[in-house]
Amino acid sequence: MDTKLKNYSHLITTKTIVFILVILCFTGFITAFVNIAVLNDGDFGIVYEDNYYLSRSYMRESENILNDLTRLIGEYKNEEQILNGGTVTEDEMRREEEKLFSEFQYNFRSYNPNLNEEENYKKFKEVYADKLTQARDRVIKNDLREYNLLLQRLKEHKGVLYYASNGVNVYTNSTELKKEHFKSYPSFIIFDKYEKEFYPTELKDNQYLYQFTNIVNDFDPASNVIYIAYTKEFLDPSIKEWKEDKVTATNSLYRLAGFLLGLALSFVYLILVVGRKSFKDQEVQLNVADRLYNDINLLLCIGLIILWVGLLSAVNSQNIHRMIIPVTIPVAAVGLVLVLSLVRHFKNKTIIKHTLVYSILYKVFKFARDVYDSGSVGVKIVLIVVAYPALVAMTFFMFPVTLGIAAWFAFKQIKSFNAIKEGVERIKGGDIHHTIDVDGSGEFRRLAANINSITQGLKSAVHNELKSERLKTELITNVSHDIRTPLTSIITYVDLLKKEKNPSKVEKYIEVLDQKSQRLKILTDDLFEAAKASSGNIPVNLERIDIVSLLNQGLGELNDKIEVLDLEFKINYPQKNIYISADGKLLWRSIENLISNIFKYALKGSRVYIDIEDLGNEILLTIKNISAYELNISADELMERFKRGDESRSSQGSGLGLSIAKSLIDIQGGKFDVQVDGDLFKAMIYMPIRKSNE
Structure with a gap:
């Protein structure tokens, strides 16, 4: 064997x-x-479960229903409670206040660093009163949306009956609300004040029961009642699936x-x-x-x-x-x-020796050793005896020449060193426009070139800083002008409204107030969106998008506005489908901003040209229109925030549309540019093409 x-x-x-x-x-x-x-979601626990009522599946289904019911009667109670702000917690409002206070500290001109924290916070509460109210309304809307989502989720449970009450509010999908009715079903779970009942009784042995009962531990047992019953319609397919x-x-x-x-x-x-x-x-x-x-x-x-x-x-x-x-x-x-x-x-003990790295190093070492070992001792002695005296003799006869060459070379190097030293002193003294000029080549030449590069970078940094300061000043001026105009109108009409007794005039004043407040809201929303877009703090979901379909669908939705303004849109695109890699919502938001600018600034009755070109690895989307205003401003200035084509700022725009569009295109991996030629305004969007196999 x-x-x-x-x-x-x-x-x-x-x-x-x-x-x-x-x-x-x-x-x-x-x-x-x-x-x-x-x-199977990596779940081996089902192997050790004896029956469905001891399973994780049963408890998970029950846990979902119980969690939704407890949130309804414990947290939200009813829709009126939510709308009255009863679900808004101190922690939520504190977080909202902290966000707005940070914005107040860094972005608002009313913040005074010389005041203490308490005084500035008091001032913040006054200045940001409207935003705090908006933040509270936003929290209420989120709670209302979650409340309706819970109701919708409960409706989706088929074959499950439930009844939940906190003594005032009741949520149920059963016409019979007595406990005995729920206990008549094959399986039920009862939380009746201090009483807990489970059927079948083996539910008490379910290892996941503690997670389930923890949901109601924080409730007041004296007032809360929850009944859940499972019909055969639910249990039979669930048991079979388990x-x-x-x-x-x-x-x-x-x-x-x-x-x-x-x-x-x-x-x-x-x-x-x-x-x-x-x-x-x-x-x-x-x-x-x-x-x-x-x-x-x-x-x-x-x-x-x-x-x-x-x-x-x-x-x-x-x-x-x-x-x-x-x-x-x-x-x-x-x-x-x-x-x-x-x-x-x-x-074979060749795990190291049979590697490419070892082989290369070994061959290099062997080659060097072979070159050294190739000559005999006699050859080496002859080379030393003959070559060394010959070199000394050549140096002796050429001594005056070599000495002069060495002196000239040393003088040149010292001159270059002094030029660099003097140049560094001048740059250090503030002369950032000074250029160090060193002849020839070598280390000093490269050192001088590097120092000159540093001064170029310093000049660029100073230029950018001055430009940044100018932009900040213009930003403050433009923001103040745009926000103060509707705000002044609101204050004026509020004063008139206080004194006016004529109902017809009151109605007109209220209409004006509504228009100005909406204008103020648009300005603040645009400002917030511009800040958010430029920071890149927007989730981007890149997908394969047909740019032509996106454009046609979007323009179709805007057709009414196009007809009112008497604009004629001319669209030119290749016959084949072109797919790009982009976030559909963000891309349309960018295009919509450009079209919105056209609605505000384009000459009525003129044409708008939209061209789509296939450039190989990317597409070029070009939008051109004739401006109703004289464009006496450069393309770079138009890209700045709060810049408008009409310097009088009489239009209804915020000046943020192009800035937002550029930021949104950038975070999708595209490029955005504008060109101005007389009264012709042209916006160009470059987006990468996405192949079908990507």
């Missing part, structure tokens, strides 16, 4: 069979693991353990026999695959892992079980060949 084992254990046929067995076990293990991790999932998880677990054991045994056996003809054989047999350098081999193994992960990541989770075998088998086969090659080199 031992002789037969020795004869067959190291045969190429045996090794091939074990090799295939390793691949099959590895593929089976990965397949079983993916089935559990992806299809049983099927349990069978699937159990089978997957057995397969996983079996394949893992087979993989371990076959792989260990393969490691023991690879490279040798018998267990007593000390010589390692290498093959063609072992000619590959070990470090290259290791890099290929890592590359195969990355390739395998990448291929499976690109597959939809619903189809991954179909692709796992055809992807894993070839990758695992190639990877196992490479790993076994490393094992053979390890046995």
Whole structure:
């Protein structure tokens, strides 16, 4: 028997069979693991659950319903409570106040750093009273939206009856509200003041029950009542589905353990026999695959892992079980060949020597040693005896010349050094326009060029700082002008409204107040959106978008405004579909800002040209129109915040449209530019093209 084992254990046929067995076990293990991790959410707990009522599935369904009901009767109570601000907590308002106070500190001209924190906070409360009110309204809207979402979610539960009350508010989907009615169903959960009832009774043994009951622990048991009952309509398919999932998880677990054991045994056996003809054989047999350098081999193994992960990541989770075998088998086969090659080199003690890095270093060292060892001792002595005196003799006869050359070279270097030293002193003294001029080449020349580059950067920084200060001044002036105009009107009409007794005039004053307040709201919203866009604090969801369809759909929605302004839109685009990589909402917001500018500033009755060009790797979207105002301003200035084409600032724009559009295009990876030619205004958007296979 031992002789037969020795004869067959190291045969190429045996090794091939074990090799295939390793691949099959590895593929089976990965397949079983993916089935559990992806299809069963990695949940092995169902294997140990005795019945549905002790399962996580039952408790999770109940927990969702109970959580929604407790939030309704405990947190929200009713819609009136929410609208009256009863759900707005101190913590929520404190967070909103902290955000606005930070904005007040850094962005508002009324903040006085010389005052203490308490005085500034008092001033903040006065100046930001409207924004604080808006923040509170926003919190209320969010609570109202969450409240309606809970109601909608409860309606989606089929075959589940519920009743919840806090003594005042009641939420139920049952016409019969008595506890006995709910207890007549096959399964129920009762929280009646201090009483808790579960049926079937084994629910009390459910290991997830503590998570469930923790939901109602913070409630006042004296007033809160919750009944939940499950009908056969709900339980029968749920129990059937649980049983099927349990069978699937159990089978997957057995397969996983079996394949893992087979993989371990076959792989260990393969490691023991690879490279040798018998267990007593000390010589390692290498093959063609072992000619590959070990470090290259290791890099290929890592590359195969990355390739395998990448291929499976690109597959939809619903189809991954179909692709796992055809992807894993070839990758695992190639990877196992490479790993076994490393094992053979390890046995052969050439794991380090047979690397590309070692080979290169060894050859360089050997070449240097061979060059040194190539000459005999006699040759070396002749070279030293003949070459050294010859060099001394040449130096002696040329001594005056070499001395003059050395003196000239030293003088030139000292001159360059002094020029650099003097230039640095002048730049240090504030003359940033000074340029250090050093002739020739060498280290001093490069040093002078580097210092000159520093002065250029310093000049650029000073220029940018001056420009920034100018922009800040203009920003404050423009913001003050734009906000003060409607604010002054509001104050004036409020004073008139206080004194006016005529109802018809009161109605007119109120209409004006509404217009001005809406104008003020638009300005502040635009300012906030511009700040948010420029900071990049906007989530971007890049997807494959048909730019032509997006443009046509958007213009269709704006058709009424286009007809009112008597504008004629001319659209030119390629016949084939063009897909780009962009966030549809942000891209349309940018285009909408440009079209909004056209509505405000374009000459009535004129044409608007929109062209889409395919540039290969990107598309160019160009929007051109004739301005109703004289554009006596550069394109760069138009891109600045609160800049308008009409310097009188008589139009209704905020001057932020182009700034917002540019920021939104930038965060999507595109480019935005504008050009002005007389009264012709042209906006250009470049966006990367997305291929169908990306």
